[in-house]
Amino acid sequence: MTIPARDRLKIFGRLLGLFPPGKMIDLGAGHGKFSMIAADAGWEVTAVDARTDRNVPAPGVTWVESDVREFDVTGFDVVACLGLFYHLTVPDQIDLLARCKGAPLIIDTHLANGLSTHPLSEEVEELGFTGRLYQEGTGLLSSWGNPQSFWPTPDSFHKMLDQAGYNLVLAVEPWYLPDRTFFLALPGPS
Numbered sequence: 001m002t003i004p005a006r007d008r009l010k011i012f013g014r015l016l017g018l019f020p021p022g023k024m025i026d027l028g029a030g031h032g033k034f035s036m037i038a039a040d041a042g043w044e045v046t047a048v049d050a051r052t053d054r055n056v057p058a059p060g061v062t063w064v065e066s067d068v069r070e071f072d073v074t075g076f077d078v079v080a081c082l083g084l085f086y087h088l089t090v091p092d093q094i095d096l097l098a099r100c101k102g103a104p105l106i107i108d109t110h111l112a113n114g115l116s117t118h119p120l121s122e123e124v125e126e127l128g129f130t131g132r133l134y135q136e137g138t139g140l141l142s143s144w145g146n147p148q149s150f151w152p153t154p155d156s157f158h159k160m161l162d163q164a165g166y167n168l169v170l171a172v173e174p175w176y177l178p179d180r181t182f183f184l185a186l187p188g189p190s
């Protein structure tokens, strides 16, 4: 199934528009289109990707070539994690969420909800989370260094967010793919 790219950009723009412009980090920025939308809306954007092949210089966007697992993600008013989370392993997912330190998070991800058309493993348990493993390729859109990634079940995804302090999570409906949508994760008192 093709991902309707224009719809993704629109959804992202509307979610970001809930916040006053400030500093945003775009993790796994890839083609940089989400970064450019943010910059056009007045955000000061840091676009991070391990691969530089697709980045396009744009006013208001500072590109950084880095593994997100090593980059300091603190000090931003909004963290965008679009098309990246499902390319990480469980420990890296937990670590990344913890390092966001409660900054509002816009996250667009596949989940292992049983509706995926991707080849996934049987259900596995890792570090207290349930999900399925995805065998990564080597293309421009794939993971960086980890041959397998973890797609949590919806329950485990919410549990992971909750444990990182994100206890209010809004999902965009309808999901734009059977197993994928945008989430807005907000921190707050439990």
Ligand SMILES: C[S@@+](CC[C@H](N)C(=O)[O-])C[C@H]1O[C@@H](n2cnc3c(N)ncnc32)[C@H](O)[C@@H]1O
Pocket: 027, 028, 029, 030, 031, 032, 034, 048, 049, 050, 051, 066, 067, 068, 069, 082, 083, 084, 087, 140, 141, 142, 143, 144
């Ligand atoms: C599926 S693409 C998503 C691109 C864009 N954010 C989007 O949603 O259309 C995944 C991107 O994440 C990058 N990536 C994957 N693992 C990464 C890592 N550990 N550190 C930095 N970038 C990574 C890839 O190079 C690729 O550009």
